Amino acid sequence: MAELAPYLRQAFELVWTAARRWMIAWSVLLIVQGLLPVGIVYLTRALVDDIARILGTGLTLDELRPTIFLVAAMALLLLLTESLHGISRWVRTSQAELVQDHISTLIHHKASTLDLAFYESSDWYDRMHRAKYDALTRPITLLENIGGMVQNGITLAAMAVVLTSYAPWIPLLLLVSTGPALVVVLRYARKQHEWWIRNTKAERRTRYYDWILTIREAAAELRLFDLSAHFREAFQSLRQRLRIGKLQIMRDQAFAEWWAAGLGVLAMGGAMGWMIWRAVDGQSGIGLGDLAMFYQAFQQGQRMMRMLLEHVGQIYQNSLFLENLFGFLTIKPELRSAQQSAPTPDIIRDGIQFEDITFRYPASDISVMEHFSLDVPANKMVAIVGTNGAGKSTLVKLLCRFYDPEIGLVKIDGIDIREHDIDALRRMITVLFQEPVHYHDSAGDNIRMGDLANNPSMAEVHAAAHNAGADGPIRRLPEGYETKLGKWFGGADLSTGEWQRVALARAFLRKAPIIVLDEPTSAMDVWAEVDWMSRFRTLTEGRTTLVITHRFTTAMQADIIHIMDGGRLIESGTHEELIEQDGRYAQSWRAQQRTGR
Numbered sequence: 001m002a003e004l005a006p007y008l009r010q011a012f013e014l015v016w017t018a019a020r021r022w023m024i025a026w027s028v029l030l031i032v033q034g035l036l037p038v039g040i041v042y043l044t045r046a047l048v049d050d051i052a053r054i055l056g057t058g059l060t061l062d063e064l065r066p067t068i069f070l071v072a073a074m075a076l077l078l079l080l081t082e083s084l085h086g087i088s089r090w091v092r093t094s095q096a097e098l099v100q101d102h103i104s105t106l107i108h109h110k111a112s113t114l115d116l117a118f119y120e121s122s123d124w125y126d127r128m129h130r131a132k133y134d135a136l137t138r139p140i141t142l143l144e145n146i147g148g149m150v151q152n153g154i155t156l157a158a159m160a161v162v163l164t165s166y167a168p169w170i171p172l173l174l175l176v177s178t179g180p181a182l183v184v185v186l187r188y189a190r191k192q193h194e195w196w197i198r199n200t201k202a203e204r205r206t207r208y209y210d211w212i213l214t215i216r217e218a219a220a221e222l223r224l225f226d227l228s229a230h231f232r233e234a235f236q237s238l239r240q241r242l243r244i245g246k247l248q249i250m251r252d253q254a255f256a257e258w259w260a261a262g263l264g265v266l267a268m269g270g271a272m273g274w275m276i277w278r279a280v281d282g283q284s285g286i287g288l289g290d291l292a293m294f295y296q297a298f299q300q301g302q303r304m305m306r307m308l309l310e311h312v313g314q315i316y317q318n319s320l321f322l323e324n325l326f327g328f329l330t331i332k333p334e335l336r337s338a339q340q341s342a343p344t345p346d347i348i349r350d351g352i353q354f355e356d357i358t359f360r361y362p363a364s365d366i367s368v369m370e371h372f373s374l375d376v377p378a379n380k381m382v383a384i385v386g387t388n389g390a391g392k393s394t395l396v397k398l399l400c401r402f403y404d405p406e407i408g409l410v411k412i413d414g415i416d417i418r419e420h421d422i423d424a425l426r427r428m429i430t431v432l433f434q435e436p437v438h439y440h441d442s443a444g445d446n447i448r449m450g451d452l453a454n455n456p457s458m459a460e461v462h463a464a465a466h467n468a469g470a471d472g473p474i475r476r477l478p479e480g481y482e483t484k485l486g487k488w489f490g491g492a493d494l495s496t497g498e499w500q501r502v503a504l505a506r507a508f509l510r511k512a513p514i515i516v517l518d519e520p521t522s523a524m525d526v527w528a529e530v531d532w533m534s535r536f537r538t539l540t541e542g543r544t545t546l547v548i549t550h551r552f553t554t555a556m557q558a559d560i561i562h563i564m565d566g567g568r569l570i571e572s573g574t575h576e577e578l579i580e581q582d583g584r585y586a587q588s589w590r591a592q593q594r595t596g597r
Helices: 002-054 061-113 116-120 122-164 169-177 179-198 200-214 216-224 228-281 288-329 392-399 422-427 443-448 458-468 471-475 496-509 526-533 536-540 575-581 584-595
Strands: 352-359 369-376 381-386 407-412 429-432 514-518 544-549 560-565 568-573
Touching (some): 002 061, 002 288, 122 169, 179 200, 200 228, 216 228, 369 407, 429 496, 443 458, 458 496, 496 514, 496 526
Parallel strands (some): 381 544, 381 560, 514 544
Antiparallel strands (some): 352 407
16 A cells, blocks of 8 residues: 555645645544544443442432433533534535535646647546546545544544453454454455456446437437437446446455454454453452443444444545546646747748648557648638548648647748747637537627637627628527527527637637638538628738638638648649649539539
8 A cells, every 4th residue: 555655645735725724624523523432432331330329229319410410421422423423524515525626627727738649549538537537536535534544543542442441452352353354445445446447448438328318419310310229228238237347346345344244243242251251250340331331342443443444445445546636637748838938929921831741640550641841921821622631630730739740840930839838829820620619608708719818898709700700690699699509508509500600700809810710611501601701801811821621612712722632732823723734623623613512
């Protein structure tokens, strides 16, 4: 258990940071609650001896006064014990809520700072799952286990003092009789942790099946292709396998605990037999009160030992799980800002340069591009056209420095983007992603999220919506820009094309010198595209614009069009020049004209 000591220290520091006042109150309660059972044991002996004293005598008020006092004292201690249980629950709940919120904040912050490469690996998903869904409550549980161990330890130490007064070997017998239980607890704590590690991916898959069966986005397709039964059976089959594995461990543990408990019962029987023999012998001065106190002290001592061992096992198990949490929180992103960052320009003067880029995604053996070069002139609009998988969207990820190329450089105004502060670099760029996020918030806030740092006014939000063609659909909503979007929280829904225009407005809201639009019209109908294209050039005037599209009606608006295939540029020029070349672009243009796409 020595290797777990750092995690125990980190857990204490985490809880102290999140809820230090509650931790102090909790510690005081532990000490008081640990001592109360000892007072009850001593009062029990005194009360039994006093009752034995008055049996057979006249029950006068003077004779009963000590008994009444002891009964009242016992009642007060029992009432105090119950009251402290309620107060402890309140303190623990307050502490737990603060700690869980603090851990969630840490996990959210870490997840938001990790490289996108993190999301390319299933192993990393497993680590995040273990940190997010299980380790979330472990620190406070660990603290409660340690608290329980301390409280029970205080009680146990006091009971040992009581038992030592009868014979010094009694506490040793108590300790030895619970030794096998400690072995069982530690062994099965390790087994449960190893089982969880082995089955994390399976647990994640059950969550995926549950998710796919209950989300709106999948509902229509599940019904059309009759897939619900397939996913239900997959969920139930996997849950059955996980359930059987977990129950098998619990069954084996219960059997082992039964044998360990049997040894404890034998030890208690032997100790009580010895005490009864001494009481019957009549020479030891042991009376009924002593027998009652010895039984209660030994029985409580065994119970405290069992609980102590349970807490030790849970501390061990929770510490193993905390390794997942703190391991996740110590992950460092590989993409980092330069120590001496170059100043970021407000205006692009020389443009963007992709120089001799070779890149492949993490855990992939296939290069998306090799020795690729491209110039995007300042204050010009450049369109990239190509088939799916040609590497078009990868250019956006490299420009935003979500990834670094294996070979080559990405430059802005001749400066390697790795010399810029990452956050400052990304503030220079506004992007409409190919799959923009649908925020389940008001329509106005959906747009405002494009530039929250500058607290845009409603006039700026309206202007961005108008420029993107989103103003009309939003004004038709029941509460206009205050209407909640999405069905998760009872809001209004939009069509795919309308969601895209809202995302486009979000991109336009940020007054960045570089605009990147990845398939900006893919979800728009012909009329919406024509309306938007009529003002497209005005919106991008004075800014360096990179448009990725498969629609030639969009591409033809650009100053320069590049045709990309297999991570290479195969044609370049204006729309008219490419038509004259009669190459890939011209052939595809004529095909789109015939099909009207």
